[in-house]
Amino acid sequence: MSIVMKPTATKEDVQVVIKLIKSAGLKADVSSGQFQTVIGIIGDENKISFDQIKALSGVYDVNRIQVPYRLISRSYIPHDVVVKVRDVSIGGENEPVMIAGPCSIESYEQMFRIAKKVKEAGAHILRGGAYKPRTSLHSFQGLGLDGLKHLHNVGKDLDIPTVSEVRSEFDVEMVAKYCDMLQIGARNMYNQDLIEQAAKQGKPILFKRGFSAQIDEYLSFAERIVASGNRKLLLCERGIMPLGGSFKSQTRFTLDLNAIPVLRRETPFPVIADPSHGTGRKDLIIPMSRSSIAAGAHGLMVEVHDRPQEALSDANQALPPEDLGKVIRMSKLLFQTIKQSETPFTGDISNGSTHQS
Amino acid sequence: MSIVMKPTATKEDVQVVIKLIKSAGLKADVSSGQFQTVIGIIGDENKISFDQIKALSGVYDVNRIQVPYRLISRSYIPHDVVVKVRDVSIGGENEPVMIAGPCSIESYEQMFRIAKKVKEAGAHILRGGAYKPRTSLHSFQGLGLDGLKHLHNVGKDLDIPTVSEVRSEFDVEMVAKYCDMLQIGARNMYNQDLIEQAAKQGKPILFKRGFSAQIDEYLSFAERIVASGNRKLLLCERGIMPLGGSFKSQTRFTLDLNAIPVLRRETPFPVIADPSHGTGRKDLIIPMSRSSIAAGAHGLMVEVHDRPQEALSDANQALPPEDLGKVIRMSKLLFQTIKQSETPFTGDISNGSTHQS
Amino acid sequence: MSIVMKPTATKEDVQVVIKLIKSAGLKADVSSGQFQTVIGIIGDENKISFDQIKALSGVYDVNRIQVPYRLISRSYIPHDVVVKVRDVSIGGENEPVMIAGPCSIESYEQMFRIAKKVKEAGAHILRGGAYKPRTSLHSFQGLGLDGLKHLHNVGKDLDIPTVSEVRSEFDVEMVAKYCDMLQIGARNMYNQDLIEQAAKQGKPILFKRGFSAQIDEYLSFAERIVASGNRKLLLCERGIMPLGGSFKSQTRFTLDLNAIPVLRRETPFPVIADPSHGTGRKDLIIPMSRSSIAAGAHGLMVEVHDRPQEALSDANQALPPEDLGKVIRMSKLLFQTIKQSETPFTGDISNGSTHQS
């Protein structure tokens, strides 16, 4: 952190700042020019309040130098982290992974029928929602515990790892009991208590970016997972708020592909893209899947439904199973093509400088 | 809900839609013109999935006619609801109410010292945070249960009702035990489980708008409180995400004053404005307080600190106690001036048409 | 400008920065602490490129200290500027001014009929659009030169000053010939050539904020007017882009009332609010007019139409003439009430610190 004093700051103003820094157990590095003084902080800048310093007399501005998500940054963990969900390895140099399945678990039969098609198409992990975050209390809220059991049984019967979203703190243990990976959804990105409890279960966490969260903000919350002792973190870009205005947006959200190389550069953890929620349009899933892999995504998460007119939620954004295989094969093809080219994914990271905006 | 079919839709397409409507226990009202068919839904449109209909063949667009937050709408509850927090009446024709206090509870002494000044200045309800929602895990997270007890004791010793934020589902009962009103913060607006548990405690709920939530979305979540059997709902506008871009925003958030007359027109519940969080700037609290009251706010929520350089959070946006009295007197003056004028607050509501955007 | 070097920056890196500063005719103020060097710039920091410095090796971050709109800042012109449009004085301690009229000029008769009602209601300046900025080429584009002549004649016949929007550079002289004030609309906020040509006509300029422009960006473009030698500048807040998302916004734009005290604090020029465009809803014009005046607006701009069902544009956001008088009387009442209170408008400015975000 460096504190830029106003040209009109007095010696007393400078002393108050230094005193505050020392009271937090840190060292102050004072640089007095002819016209202006700047004070650097030596030590963990997270120990001191940004706000409190800004409120002091004579302070012009305060700059962070340390990234706000140090524990998961590449400067702290330089090499790619590979996360295993049962026997599926995600991240690093591994081929892209496909997480697929219906939006909601509706019954054992529906789940088994779709899961079978999804597995045959080559998907690696099965998704299905038991606790659905819903805007309206009048919408289908998910089957809850029954849904979890269906998912668990289908996963066992078809030998495919499973992931499901956890919404309430009270359900964390149940979701961890029945699933191989816990998903924290976009709406719960700011829910620090849920994040920490989920992390403590020790299973991999698929942590989605909030739809109005800056990347640095997102990573600050992701840091809580690793700080809770769980390094099995998967990041997931799932679309940000579209532009407002009097015209309707063509897409429900804006899948932010810029986030993928940025996340890979800032952190060593795997990055997943979700083009289903990210666009909300079935016809954009294929082009946005290609685009995500080319940007460097370690995997995709796609909603699949074989009978969309019967789906209880998100029917508009589900891929038919027959297209899923095409997307999986295309992802591998693009991955290999880029990996062996002059501009491999590792190049996106290697010549990077430190964090800046 | 009215479903507009494409000009190219077949009779079979129309039949599929009708069948779906009937299977939800609703009636279909078919209007076939020469070139186009439109199907209206008679009954509670919340019983049917918007998404599922949009995914059907031949459907061009689907329009909601019923507001998505019917249970708290003025068409359902026409007259203003007055909420009582102990003996303080908020909403309707009552004078504006002031909720004030420090951002964080730091100790009994700090709380008592500020609360005393706040009460002398004329504030009606005391605020103080025990469980702080924080971006960084390295920041001060609040005193937790000890903080609640300090707040409770100070409220009792000074005879002033209290409000504090609840963040984790596990803490809901404790907050309800020690405080007269529960606050659900902006980051938890989408946390439906927390909302419902808090509502079930039966105490008044101060429910803040999420900083990237549309008003209709906000009200859909607010409806959950009333649907849980708790009519003691206070809405609170606390600032929306500022514009992005390469220039720094002058304010941390953008206090959305348009929301105040819109909320008053759409619902009968009291509307509070929070100019402290809404702007993040101490020097804007006074003008934005005036502006909020003139827009029709039933009350204000303001952070107050007497020693900002010692505050453990949000020091930049706290009003000094000496200004609080001025704001309270000004609020009453403006309220009375407008009430007796040619353009009283009731006029903002009375000639309103039904919900439209 | 202060340039923060990375902890790893070499002496050569520092020398390159100093050389660049000197080559621009400026002085460098080097502050070398034990761990970090900071270089201040003495002189007009606008002479040097922000981008170029950021691209240098060893540079961590660059902070502006000088506001980017120095020529119109309060530090440069401390006292309120009063702008006269013919004999109407706007800004400073003057009572709020009302600019009113139809969106589009449709004929001499329509203009005269509405202008007469508008003047009788107490409005000070007459507005009417001759060159309409339109999204669709299929919409009504305005009467052009004929419209200007109608406006001019009505203004003369009823003895009321006029304002109209200029859209094309080719029309600047004509608009300046026929109107007392030139309006530059939100969509042309970035049109630096149009701004400069309009400014050079010497008549007052009503300069609207772009709907996605930060305040500092807006003021940077406003500075061009004064730099062109024209100090007759009126700023105008007219609504920013509403939040995006899957819910429809309740308002077409979000009138940003935070902007009013910020603009008054940053610059000495008068600030107008436009609740018609700012909300796009007739029923919000009265509450948002009150709210604008309470925030410190020096005047309002309101669309008025007596026969909205015949209006060729913006029928949804026009106030009926009978309500205009109420708004004008209310504005004066609020202005006087606040002026004589404990929290007068001057207080919003006087204890302000220098520019910060």
Added chain:
Amino acid sequence: MSIVMKPTATKEDVQVVIKLIKSAGLKADVSSGQFQTVIGIIGDENKISFDQIKALSGVYDVNRIQVPYRLISRSYIPHDVVVKVRDVSIGGENEPVMIAGPCSIESYEQMFRIAKKVKEAGAHILRGGAYKPRTSLHSFQGLGLDGLKHLHNVGKDLDIPTVSEVRSEFDVEMVAKYCDMLQIGARNMYNQDLIEQAAKQGKPILFKRGFSAQIDEYLSFAERIVASGNRKLLLCERGIMPLGGSFKSQTRFTLDLNAIPVLRRETPFPVIADPSHGTGRKDLIIPMSRSSIAAGAHGLMVEVHDRPQEALSDANQALPPEDLGKVIRMSKLLFQTIKQSETPFTGDISNGSTHQS
């Protein structure tokens, strides 16, 4: 357009709507159900005002059915349009095209030096700015006519087509005289007069999306080019406004890759991506170039500078020439790989339905 009446609408309300439709020379298609009436419009719905209808009594909502940019829609022009800039063919099945060069033209020597490297790397069209749109009047504004001449001469000397931005209506003819293609920048997307004048010059137009424009809004302005008789239209996605908030954005803009398949589906015109402006970060140009091509971009526009520390503008977002060749070769490789795969670009368009959101 279909007009949904309120359940409470009277027969008179319906008659007023029908009369208005007929007075515009259109036919009304009335669908009266038991509970609700819907009125369709037969004919060119652009002939009637959306606003005016919404302001009528008894009208609940109005839906557009015709896209607002009919003249450039795929339903009007079904097959891909290939645009030629001198002998370079862009769009349709052609390999991706590279437009490259420095942000600003600084001298003949600088231009020649960079252009030579750019051409050797395989770029097809040379870019360079003579009239720079700048926020600050204190920044470098471009060399103007001298710059155009340098660009023209370098283009002739190296036999490479050129493109430059036109900013002022007064300069349109000059830019058209000296360049092979005219660029209209993001800030001028709403400048309908400039658009129409540029189009009338008959040369190809590279028309950039405004950074806060919805796609439908963007296409409505693009339609003006074709309506002016010029079918040589290139669309260009160059980044939208990043999310706001208290955290700094990692990128200056958010390159919106969703826009690429959407634009290709909606219109037959070529789509270019600009990852330099779209991200503002040199280190993201390579991954975002890959991602753009995979999304279906017909070409890229990239800023190149060999001596960024000397650049007079945008030094942070320029690619070194040695990387340009890599990007060009990679683009061709990805294009061929995808074209011959199971999910070719044509698939993104072929099974598309009509416009919906």
